[in-house]
Amino acid sequence: MPIVGMVGGGQLARMTAQAAIGLGATFRVLAESASESAALVTHDVAIGSHLSLSDVESFAGECDVVTFDHEHVPAEILTSLESAGLLVRPGSVALRYTQDKLAMRDRLTALGVPCPRYAPVSSVADVEAFCRAPGGSWPVVLKAVSGGYDGKGVWVCSSPAEAADVLGHGVALLAEEFVPFRRELAALVACSPSGQGAAYPVVETVQVDGICREVIAPAPGLNASSAESAQAMALRIASSLGVFGLLAVELFETRSGGLLVNELAMRPHNSGHWTIEGAGTSQFEQHLRAVLDLPLGSCALSSPGGFTVMANLLGGTDPDIYDRYIHVMAADPAVKVHFYGKEVRLGRKIGHVTIVGEPGDDLVAVRDRARRAASYLRWGTEDGD
């Protein structure tokens, strides 16, 4: 069996380690410290920095294929691994589009993929010009070209003064139109080097303050043609950008029912955690299969005709979660709790819960079960957020 190495020791690597056990693949992780989420449970852990060429190179040298739990490995390290003949999946050419949002927008636009209006900006005058141009208005979204995640690096500005504050951070910025979306969707697909593609059902995601709080699979009320065009768009992006592994495409559904691409991620993604119980193949196993160039697994819903709801579990103020855990398990024997082994800190993603609804189950009730479990684990009451 080949050895897969994942750079990054967060919860995505942790859940990938779990999937690797069943698959029989040997799994290694490069973590920054022994207390990181994946480092706590993976048999074969290397400690080092994803920013250090020598750390990443010596790690990768002992793997048959290298993949990632985040997009923060510098391009020059990726290309150096590739020059040395190592299998890097996804590769540097594809990963560039997760590291440089301007390049991503330019490339998607060239492919004819619908995106929000955008332009690079480096001064308040640029932002004002962007907002004055045809189709422009305030508020406007400013995004760091590189390095953002979970709402970090994204600012909604209502005035030139607010834009000036953001410009003061001194990072390269992109202006984007503020899309008054109906809701957010995500299309998750996998592509393998052999050219196989597989698409999960399109989901609805609910964000609060830029952090994903809830995912509903499949997206309620999404018509079949929109779902298919979102899947087809994601598969086309993956194939055009040469993504080997998973590609998550975060989408805005506009008020008129159109789709615009918001963000791309080339790894297991929060919008796919529901697949552990809710789909024939979990996204973590699928990512491993794709980077190993194994045939891809079924993306079908485990409970066809039912909704699966995933709620993220954020840290509250009481670090001792165990008693609340017992309560949640007792209250709902069918709730699936996933802990990431992280210390509880206010607002930090420390786990998630999943409810697989049966066909005919009321979606409001399924969402409520997930929300109550997550709230109780966080605050000790079912009525928190």
Next chain:
Amino acid sequence: MPIVGMVGGGQLARMTAQAAIGLGATFRVLAESASESAALVTHDVAIGSHLSLSDVESFAGECDVVTFDHEHVPAEILTSLESAGLLVRPGSVALRYTQDKLAMRDRLTALGVPCPRYAPVSSVADVEAFCRAPGGSWPVVLKAVSGGYDGKGVWVCSSPAEAADVLGHGVALLAEEFVPFRRELAALVACSPSGQGAAYPVVETVQVDGICREVIAPAPGLNASSAESAQAMALRIASSLGVFGLLAVELFETRSGGLLVNELAMRPHNSGHWTIEGAGTSQFEQHLRAVLDLPLGSCALSSPGGFTVMANLLGGTDPDIYDRYIHVMAADPAVKVHFYGKEVRLGRKIGHVTIVGEPGDDLVAVRDRARRAASYLRWGTEDGD
């Protein structure tokens, strides 16, 4: 989170390690070597022998609760741990009934649980007397009182000469009537120290040469009252014997539709591997919840109205399984393959495959998919055994 230690490094510990990741419990394993199935994937591995008091004691001393992937830890080690105040689940009093089949038969009989006719034997004359007595006949089953598993320690004897051969092994023996069963069933339940019980749907198991080859969940055509009485019997045995954790009760369904207890196991069991995909809570997570005295999880079928089929994967003659693995994944994207990380040896259990059938799927077709995948992985042809 508490620390759970499992003594024994086989595939049951491996799959329990996988379940512990989601649960967020810290999991340790005591393995005999670093190449054992669970030792290959568990973060925290101690190397030592389950037969050594000091190895087991030093391992257990760093755990909040100790449990087992087999029943071979000597009783004096178990009681020594208990005397030292350690939590041993299941405990020595319960485990005795898996280590001493005569004590098990006596205890179950005292509880009014139906068992095959049995008697301890130490000579050919004893065996002949057992066969001559009312209800007796040849062939007769001779069983080692201690230490058997997977058909080892069980002999079907058709004549006094064959019985004499078995007696020549010099181990303590039990004679049991040869039950001309219609089929074999298994009832898997969990009990927690707080007194909660949970019962999985009763399954049919198919054995060849004493080795489980296939499990069908739920048992096809089993009427509801027989299924309930099997579950109730298993729960009563677990509670009467003080089992904390899982209890698997292997049953004979007689030609008249009656149930007789064949064997007991107090740990995750081959007859429960189907629960990883096929039930709301896998047996491995359920065992952890029970020994941690957490509320138990749902045992409901993931695909109500459908059959889930598990086929064991035995080693063939070609050790390089990877190419065959690719073929099986390509042929059936919904097959779930679980590898145990064991070297391929002829007839050795090296993994299993599971197919979760949808409601209305033909059982013959679902069994055939599982059988073909297991056969191809073993022999490189779908028509092997």
